[in-house]
Amino acid sequence: MDILSSYSFIIVMLGTLVLAVACACIGSISVFKGQSLIGDAIGHATFPGVVLAFMIFGVLDSAYLIIGAIVFGILAFHLIQKITDHSKVTLDSALALILSGFFGLGLVLKSYVQGHPNFNGSQGIDDFIFGQAAYMLRSDVYLIIAAAVVSLLLFYVFYQPIKIYIFDQTFSQTLGIKQSLMNGLVLIMTISLIAVGLKAVGAILIVNLLIAPTVIGRLWCTSYPYVLALGMIVAGISAFIGTYLSTAFVGIATGPAIILVLSCALLISLIVAPSGPIKALINKRRVGNQL
Amino acid sequence: MFDYAIETQDLTVAYQGKIAIENINLKLKRASRTAIVGPNGAGKSTLIKAILSLEKRVTGQVSIEGDDSKKARQKIAYVPQKGDVNWDFPTTVLDVVIMGRYSHMGWFKRPSKEDKDIALNALKAMKMIKFKDRQISQLSGGQRQRVFLARAMAEEADIYIMDEPLQGIDIKTEALIMETIKNLQEKGKTFLIVHHNISTVPDYFDHVIMLNQTIQASGSVNDVLTEGNIKNTYYEMSDE
Numbered sequence: 307m308d309i310l311s312s313y314s315f316i317i318v319m320l321g322t323l324v325l326a327v328a329c330a331c332i333g334s335i336s337v338f339k340g341q342s343l344i345g346d347a348i349g350h351a352t353f354p355g356v357v358l359a360f361m362i363f364g365v366l367d368s369a370y371l372i373i374g375a376i377v378f379g380i381l382a383f384h385l386i387q388k389i390t391d392h393s394k395v396t397l398d399s400a401l402a403l404i405l406s407g408f409f410g411l412g413l414v415l416k417s418y419v420q421g422h423p424n425f426n427g428s429q430g431i432d433d434f435i436f437g438q439a440a441y442m443l444r445s446d447v448y449l450i451i452a453a454a455v456v457s458l459l460l461f462y463v464f465y466q467p468i469k470i471y472i473f474d475q476t477f478s479q480t481l482g483i484k485q486s487l488m489n490g491l492v493l494i495m496t497i498s499l500i501a502v503g504l505k506a507v508g509a510i511l512i513v514n515l516l517i518a519p520t521v522i523g524r525l526w527c528t529s530y531p532y533v534l535a536l537g538m539i540v541a542g543i544s545a546f547i548g549t550y551l552s553t554a555f556v557g558i559a560t561g562p563a564i565i566l567v568l569s570c571a572l573l574i575s576l577i578v579a580p581s582g583p584i585k586a587l588i589n590k591r592r593v594g595n596q597l
Numbered sequence: 598m599f600d601y602a603i604e605t606q607d608l609t610v611a612y613q614g615k616i617a618i619e620n621i622n623l624k625l626k627r628a629s630r631t632a633i634v635g636p637n638g639a640g641k642s643t644l645i646k647a648i649l650s651l652e653k654r655v656t657g658q659v660s661i662e663g664d665d666s667k668k669a670r671q672k673i674a675y676v677p678q679k680g681d682v683n684w685d686f687p688t689t690v691l692d693v694v695i696m697g698r699y700s701h702m703g704w705f706k707r708p709s710k711e712d713k714d715i716a717l718n719a720l721k722a723m724k725m726i727k728f729k730d731r732q733i734s735q736l737s738g739g740q741r742q743r744v745f746l747a748r749a750m751a752e753e754a755d756i757y758i759m760d761e762p763l764q765g766i767d768i769k770t771e772a773l774i775m776e777t778i779k780n781l782q783e784k785g786k787t788f789l790i791v792h793h794n795i796s797t798v799p800d801y802f803d804h805v806i807m808l809n810q811t812i813q814a815s816g817s818v819n820d821v822l823t824e825g826n827i828k829n830t831y832y833e834m835s836d837e
Contacts, residue, residue: 463705469696476675480649529688
């Protein structure tokens, strides 16, 4: 059977590819701001939102569950801000607290729902932890495309202020760039991509799509547009290969396969890229030998 | 028409209930070159950040060219201390200077040919043109400072506020920066600069503000920079 032309492959591949490309672009902001793990905390924190939305609406329809994911993502983000602003708890501790606390809440709610006769059809809820791309529907792909187009469009329109905000935040304030607008923009773009991507790659792994492409791009390129372009290309190719592998070999989950391909690309980049740690070590040796 | 480039009235800023600067009343003439001097912790950076609205003030007013709205702060070009920026960000020297053109760019904030030319001219003036395609992270301290000055020049502002621009740079760069500042002053630009070396104040500035939480003395360098005032500013402990 020809995998490349099968309907389910095209649906899953399209969804994960668009998601990976958009995440590569938007994730670069928090990577360069040194706040990558905020995406991880938000990713985990969306899970109780998904379960609660299921409890309220009673259906496992992505369109409803995404609302819960977004609400809880925003809630987690604001709690992290409040904790770091008003106490001596550092950012990494606050992230760990929120990440595990929210995810624990999600697991408790999930086991309650699954053991309760009042909630029918709750089996699929586990899919939102690790993702279950094989069950993606056409409507899920539409949601991903909508979120990707909106966030990429926002990124394009606000490219210049975003760049200045990442590079020199104080300077951006003196130019009259509203910090609340920038923070809100980054938050909305990140959370909406996480929310639509939950079914494809899950709450735990999605952070990889946000971080890894930029890290790879940074190893090869020295200007922001090139870092973005390379990251987006590598992410897209990884989504394609990952989906292909999971379709060709029974029993390999799509989300983890994509993350694995992306991680291989990162590993290769670390070894051969011009500014990677291994090249740096070799150059150091070479200079040492000349002395 | 406004009388002063920068005017503050009873400006007070506090951090967590502790007063950093108190009752600052300033009047900065246009086309003047003013140094802010004072010991560590005197509130020098706090004062300029309060003028730029980067710090919330407890009381008081700031007006820029007679305008006290927050928008007026955009008439100021600010050169921060070195440590404030994200050095890992992949960007070139020219790119950084073009950022100074932000307020002049149109709706979609894409730099025009003119923006690029102005940025290149600013780099020329700071003798950094041959580094224009270099990564910002690869520059030395003095070179970085020159890039930030070029970025401020590209803003084409009337007022320049700088936080210790001469800290930790070589003598050649120091001379170049001060020469550029004097040239811009002749074109009517106003400068307010936090300065750490009191012995060079008479050479580099025409006005001085001596600060230690409150203004100890301020006025033209010849009138104010006296032994007694220096002693008051640097050695008298403020009553805590």
